[in-house]
Amino acid sequence: MASIQDLDTPLVEEDKFPPEGTTPDRVIVLFGGTGVGKSTVGNVLAGRPNLFAESSDTKSETKGINSKLVYVRHRGEQRYVLKIIDSMGLGDTESGDHDISTLYQLARLVTGCKGGIHQILFITESRFTDVQRECFELMQRVIFTEDVLRFTCVVRTFSEHFEESSQEVKVRDDLREQSDMMKKINRFILVNCPPTTREKTRELHEEDRRLSRVKLLDHIILGCKEIFNPGDLKDANARVGAYVQSESKLQREVDEAKQEIEKLKKEIAEKQQSADCSIAALTTEMSDLRADLASKMDMRSEEREEASAQLAAALVESQQLQIFVNEEQARSEEEIKRLQAEADQATEKMIQEMKAVEDEMAEKIQREVADSRQKFEKAYRSMGLWKRLLGRLPRVD
Missing domain, CATH: 1.10.287 (Helix Hairpins)
Known part of the structure; x- marks a missing residue:
């Protein structure tokens, strides 16, 4: 495969948006704390600068949860349909109690993905802060279950030497040293996606955004073929409700x-x-x-x-x-x-x-x-036995 520098991959996609109801080839969820660059990563991935509202500082511009369907071309070849879910950053100092509403909204949206989810992109900056650690806990224990870690990739934004694979190894080791939770993640990607709201540096970082897009699409198209089933809304709401009650009790x-x-x-x-x-x-x-x-x-x-x-x-x-x-x-x-x-x-x-x-x-x-899986397997085996018994009965014309 050619290096990312040699590819003639555009930063901006020219195709129109897919029609409503189109089945996506990949479903991607952007998750993380406030102001870490989730919306910017979503725009770079989609190849559309203004698909999600970006901010030039640590203040979140994303209000609520946005879900978009877009066309992308991987390395100039086949066209794919991506569904990108951009969640509002948890730990937003201006949101306050809206974190609870965000949890319920996100649970409703991800459990509503009938075809499942291909990848969670957990966006982080240089260090794994307490807020990001709390977001990671919410993702794996409240919104989803621990099985989601097999479908999670940590994307570190604003990395100057993001093209070097040795830097990804170093960042992986640093993050795992900062938090034991990071040891459960197998994939780490470095990108450099400065917001386009900074007019003075927009053209300067345009090539970095393009190369970052190639890395993200390589991972999503080539490495994210398995599907994670987030379960039903009732279970997700039960986990969110239990979390909210325990947090309220502790705060009191x-x-x-x-x-x-x-x-x-x-x-x-x-x-x-x-x-x-x-x-x-x-x-x-x-x-x-x-x-x-x-x-x-x-x-x-x-x-x-x-x-x-x-x-x-x-x-x-x-x-x-x-x-x-x-x-x-x-x-x-x-x-x-x-x-x-x-x-x-x-x-x-x-x-x-x-x-x-x-x-x-x-x-x-x-x-x-x-238990549910065992009951399903037992029912499935029972159904197969009945089919075989019916097949042996004499046919009556």
Whole structure:
């Protein structure tokens, strides 16, 4: 096969769109966090610059979920029909609770693909961030099942040396080192697809976008012939609902712990304010005492000694009060640390329980799939036996 640099593959397709209802040769889902370049990759793959709305920064321009049918030509040969599903980025700071709606929309759309899905393109940038890690978990445990990992390819955008195969090996190793989840993925592709919204660099990166398109089409047309069946909508909605409930419960418990900590901080601040007032009153009293003693410095020697003794006693009492205040403050700080540690332990426990629930749910789903498959195989074998028995009966004219 010729190298990607030698191919005369256009960046922009000239064919019209396929008619509605056309059965696609490949169904591709673009998945990932907000602002990683999913829509840009979709446009490059489709060979149409404005098929999906692009953004020049990390702010997402995709609102909701878009699905498009397009014609593509692979290496100038046969024409294929692609169905590209561009999902709204999860973790969008402006979307807020819309993440939940996005999960249900995406579950409805992917389970509605009657012919199945050929490939999930999980789009990521330089590092595998916490948001991208959360998106990956949602993809394999909530929207789909873990079987989807066999049909998933990680596409890293904005890669300068994307033509070099050694760079793909390096990026694969780096991502697998950052996350154990990446070890379950077999295919990694590097591309460089800067948004076309950047007018100053549009022509500069046009060749990179074209070569990136060739790499993506090579993978999709030549390497994505198997089909993944995402299951039915009822199961997908059940997984999404369980996830939403568990996340809501965890968030409520965390909010309650934060409120309790704020309440304790307020009580400690009030005690500190009271102690400061006591110290201020004592300081005033000591100042008055010093002024009174100073006025008696002309007294006789015995009276002066008595006044000195009173001053010394007052100073001792002041020091003792200061020690008491310091001890109270230290105890208050220890109490804050203890309560903070308890809150951290409670949060960690809730996270572990949530992880256990998710693992149990995944195992339950896998068992249910295995049971359904066994029942289907048993029914199929029974149907074959009946056909053979009917074939042996004498024919009545």
